[in-house]
Amino acid sequence: MIGLLGFAAIFGAGRWFGWSSRWMWLAAWGWLAVLLVAHAPYMPPGLGRFVGGEFRGWLLLGVLAVVALAYRTGLRRLRGQVVPKAEVAPKPGTFSPTELDRYARHIMLREIGGPGQKRLKAARVLVVGAGGLGSPALLYLAASGVGVIGVIDGDGVEGSNLQRQIIHTDARIGMPKVFSAQVAMQALNPFIEVRPYHRRLDQVTAAALVADYDLVLDGTDNFDTRYLLNRVCVAAGKPLISAAITQWEGQISLYDPARGGPCYECVFPVRPAPGLAPSCAEAGVASPLPGVMGSMMALEAVKHITDAGEGLRGRLMIHDALYAQARVIVVTHRADCPVCAGLHRAAAQS
Numbered sequence: 001m002i003g004l005l006g007f008a009a010i011f012g013a014g015r016w017f018g019w020s021s022r023w024m025w026l027a028a029w030g031w032l033a034v035l036l037v038a039h040a041p042y043m044p045p046g047l048g049r050f051v052g053g054e055f056r057g058w059l060l061l062g063v064l065a066v067v068a069l070a071y072r073t074g075l076r077r078l079r080g081q082v083v084p085k086a087e088v089a090p091k092p093g094t095f096s097p098t099e100l101d102r103y104a105r106h107i108m109l110r111e112i113g114g115p116g117q118k119r120l121k122a123a124r125v126l127v128v129g130a131g132g133l134g135s136p137a138l139l140y141l142a143a144s145g146v147g148v149i150g151v152i153d154g155d156g157v158e159g160s161n162l163q164r165q166i167i168h169t170d171a172r173i174g175m176p177k178v179f180s181a182q183v184a185m186q187a188l189n190p191f192i193e194v195r196p197y198h199r200r201l202d203q204v205t206a207a208a209l210v211a212d213y214d215l216v217l218d219g220t221d222n223f224d225t226r227y228l229l230n231r232v233c234v235a236a237g238k239p240l241i242s243a244a245i246t247q248w249e250g251q252i253s254l255y256d257p258a259r260g261g262p263c264y265e266c267v268f269p270v271r272p273a274p275g276l277a278p279s280c281a282e283a284g285v286a287s288p289l290p291g292v293m294g295s296m297m298a299l300e301a302v303k304h305i306t307d308a309g310e311g312l313r314g315r316l317m318i319h320d321a322l323y324a325q326a327r328v329i330v331v332t333h334r335a336d337c338p339v340c341a342g343l344h345r346a347a348a349q350s
């Protein structure tokens with residue numbers, strides 16, 4: 001009787017004083033050893049009777065306990081060999097449960113759905129310029145789940161950028177814009193790939209980069225780059241979403257002569273005379289205006305990739321923020337366009 005009470009006392013006291021289970025079991029094994037010794041033939045017989053039970057009974061209990069312990073240890077060792085399946089990367093073209101939850105509001109849209117979200121994941125979009133237009137465009141492309149997003153810009157973050165270039169932060173002044181943008185995008189969505197190119201766009205870089213992407217977004221603020229990018233995109237047959245802003249007005253279109261519609265140079269054949277189309281640095285710009293137009297770029301990109309609704313191919317949207325008006329005008333290709341005329345002649349003959 002005393003023997004059983006001893007075990008009860010050990011586990012009771014262990015609970016009460018908060019011993020670790022290791023110590024409780026050690027004490028129990030110790031007590032079992034005491035009981036066995038008390039029943040040993042060389043001990044006075046009164047001691048055996050005092051603790052209760054008999055030698056063979058206690059020995060059987062000890063053997064059972066050893067077997068149970070061996071079984072448990074073996075089971076643990078087997079489990080240890082099994083590789084945990086917790087974070088298995090989903091197969092290409094499929095989504096993990098976390099991603100499904102992340103993109104749920106897209107997937108429930110009839111025009112996007114699961115197939116559209118897969119297209120976004122498979123898409124590769126290049127954004128030229130990580131400035132006013134690039135900031136919201138890059139953030140929304142990242143949030144939308146565009147699989148690979150390239151961003152090219154040769155500048156660093158400056159204090160005067162932060163009035164509108166919201167992808168950057170005060171703490172990142174001095175950092176190259178593409179790396180600052182990468183930090184923000186990957187903080188927003190770790191399920192996408194961001195490829196930063198810290199350099200200015202020239203003819204060679206443009207041709208090599210554009211070939212690597214399905215769609216190009218032009219958010220630059222200078223005409224040399226705009227015309228260069230247009231030529232490269234037309235030559236590579238890649239669609240180009242181009243937006244521009246000044247002061248209170250913005251415009252945006254999708255230039256895609258390979259699939260009909262004009263190129264940028266069809267619509268703007270003549271460069272504005274110096275001073276007639278001043279940059280934001282020269283003329284100023286309302287802080288949220290690049291936010292509106294850059295977001296529209298991302299929206300048109302999502303529509304283009306998922307084939308939702310009607311895009312801006314052959315249509316130029318002009319947003320007059322000062323008077324809260326927007327209008328869309330039809331734009332067509334020019335037969336004498338030096339950039340894309342060949343494309344249209346080829347299309348007409350076939």
Ligand SMILES: [Zn+2]
Nearest residue numbers: 263266337340
């Ligand atoms: Zn053209």
